[in-house]
Amino acid sequence: MVKMGANIFQNVSRQCRNLGVLYPHQLKHCHTGTVPAEYLKGTWYPPHQYHYHGQEEGPNIASTLPLDEVPPKKAKAVVCGGGMVGTSVLYHLAMLGWSTDTVLLEQASKRLAQELAEAGHDTGWKQCGGLHLALTRDRMTHFRKMKAIAEARGTECHALTPEEVSRKCDILNTSDTVGALWVPGDGVCDPYKLTYSLLKLALEKGSHVVEECQLSRVVVHDQRVVAVETSKGMIECDFVVNTGGMWARKIGQMSEPRVKVPVHPAEHYFLYTQPLEGMNPMMPAIRDPDANIYMREFNGGFLCGGFEKWAKPSFERGDLPGRLHERDLLEDWDHFHVLLKQMLHRAPVMKNAVLGRLYNTACSFSMDHRWIVGMVPELLNYFVAAGLRSGGSSAAGGIGSMIADWIVNGTPPMDAYDLDILRFLPAHNNRRFLIDRVQEVPGIHYSIAYPFADFTTGRCLRMSPIFPKLKANGAVFGQVMGYERPSYFQRKENINSKDYEGDTENSAPFQMAFTNTWTKPPWFNYVAEEYAACRERVAIFDYSSFAKFDVWSKGSEVVQALQYLCSNDVDIPVGGIIHTGMQNSYGGYENDCSLARIAPNHYMMIAPTIQQTRCGTWLKRNLPADGSVVLSDVTSMFTAICIMGPLARNVLSELTDVDLSTKAFPFFSFKEIDVGLANSIRAMNITHTGELGWVLYIPNEYALHVYNNLVSVGKKYNMLHAGYYAMRSLRIEKFYAFWGQDLDSTTTPLECGRSFRVKLNKNIDFIGREALERQKKEGVKRLYVQLKLQDHNPEVDPWAWGGEPIYRDDVFVGVTTTTGYGFTLNNLICLGFVRKYDQNGQMAYVTPEYVMDGHYEVDIAGVRYSASISLRSPSLPSKFPEPQDNRYLATQT
Structure with missing residues (x-):
């Protein structure tokens, strides 16, 4: 039995009357089950049919x-x-x-x-179609991007005008809509x-x-x-x-x-109405993401709910309930009122409906x-x-x-x-962090998936010691694996409030990076300056978020273990750096890293930020079980500062006595050096972008000292602070693949042009060798390519942000993985994989000749743009004092 106190009941009734909704007094006699609704393709289906006092029980x-x-x-x-x-x-x-x-x-x-x-009704699959409404042009662009990839993969969908929406579902108010996406094959069960x-x-x-x-x-x-x-x-x-x-x-x-x-669970609200005369049982399942609501027909009435922008954590002050039937929570009409108002606006006929019950149930969300x-x-x-x-x-x-x-x-x-x-990471499991984050997570469900989307909660979790200095110099931060790192810098002399599109509700004491547009981003000019500094002068980056591991042994065990784990030959001279993959049994990348040989029995591994847990776990599971090889995660022990550009040697040489010439300190080499008054700095001649420079791995207690000295000396060379957006442009333009964006555990070195990094010509066994030898003999079914858009105007046209269909001679052959603006090539650059399909739609073996012989287009939000294609890094004008071998540059983030 559901019993409501008089004051609560009056308050609920008053709110419903104000919105023109009838509220049944029978609710006091309603008894229901307690299982929350589940979600299917954007629509909700109730756990049971509610029934009123006196209704007969169904068969058991x-x-x-x-x-x-x-x-x-x-x-x-x-x-x-x-x-x-x-x-x-x-x-x-x-x-x-x-x-x-x-x-x-x-x-x-x-x-x-x-x-x-007990519900007593048959509710199997019903193909009623899905109707996704758009109230803004950006939402409609998002839908067109979804439509492009869906149609390329064989799913029928259509972009509708407001008038067509009305004809599709005549109970909807379309006065404020700009269009919709219609998916006829969608449905509910x-x-x-x-x-x-x-x-x-x-x-x-x-x-x-x-x-x-x-x-x-x-x-x-x-x-x-x-x-x-x-x-x-x-x-x-x-x-x-x-x-x-x-x-x-x-x-x-x-x-x-x-x-x-x-x-952690958050409260989720949905309601039923009693049957309403004239309801179409095949009414489409409606999503109105800009209003944060969904609705569908259910047993002749409405079933409606929503994902409000800011949710309420469930069981915030106490432990979770012990049993399932304790999962439902008290109704909160004040909290639901905003969603209900939107429902009544979208479907005015709902004002004539009698409410069944408002459910407030706890749903589990990841961070x-x-x-x-x-x-x-x-x-x-x-x-x-x-x-x-x-x-x-x-x-x-x-x-x-x-x-x-x-x-x-x-x-x-x-x-x-x-x-x-x-x-x-373990830090993500912190209960207070989860309670903070779960307030924001449900609202993400209906947010527009803008590029580089980020959270405003749970921030300032991991920071390098130089974070305050970066903040003071105009850093606009993004976070990866909980780590705050600069996406770009707003230089004080150039800051225009209109250039920054942040979340106005964000109260964090620093600027967060948001790209709330599908077109030319507001940070474009800042990144252009940073890119120019990297190519023409010198720039300073914070690379501290990179995952870092020390691996060592008493004898030569570490070399033998890493030779088995790595597909490249890691038995390099002390002081050398090698880039290598760690393949699985299928030849795919489980890890993509750089190894610096610190001593005969000691390596330092640098891996992508997002691989900190994955990489450490793979190593632990595959290193010798006898403990002869020791693994230590040293990510939090070192601050990593990169100085990059033709003048990087000039800056660093003023702070160290070490000879930095190419002969004494060549590319892809390591030395332990002093910088300023600090010692034991692990300096690596590598930048991960193809530019001249060094990454300095600095014990944290020396970080501020080294940073201050680099900035002080850098002033005479017009050194600029730079962030990860500039780094992204540099590596995409040079055709470098990054793990987690271009590479994954199914991608092999032979598919992405890295066969030269695999020791197949040596009699050394390693994980994945058999699979790679077989693939080398049989051929590959996809190849990694770089596409340069030819008829795209970056000033006015929507940009490619990843996930766009690639067409060869009007046939769908793949999707873009990462994209960025090439400031030297002066256009938008897309990376991705090209496949070949036979007449049965199955992937066939593909050759470089096939890839290069065709006309290519990239579909951006429904418009196809011609593109030139390449399987090799482009030749870019260089400001380097000496040439650099691009083949061996590391590719990670």
């Missing part, structure tokens, strides 16, 4: 399910959490033959099935019926489901899970899958070492709004599928299949680095 089909009272003593896999994702994992494991040896632990899955039956079906099929295969079974401990021995302890006994197991939803973080804390799953999947870094046989927001319906099938395939076959079936749990 759940009683037909053979659930276990007690768990088995042993199992191959234990799935902790029986929602849609857990059930999907169970089902897919069963389909792969792991049925009788798989156990799902759940507190209330039987009740979900009962509620589905009942996630709980789907869950029940998956559960039933898994049980028929012999899987076990133990209900009302609480997990209390995950037992670990030698970095592996060996058993789980439950309220109904101990289960020995080979694998554990944490699908605990908003409890996933808590489940992670039940092992030693603790598994870090950075999720960056993306799902969390994969094998955890702490243990070898522990998997996670969490942070699905309210998107269980749309995600569960694919995630369940991927996790099951990964467990059974030992490797993931696809690359999903942007969803992998290895993208996080």
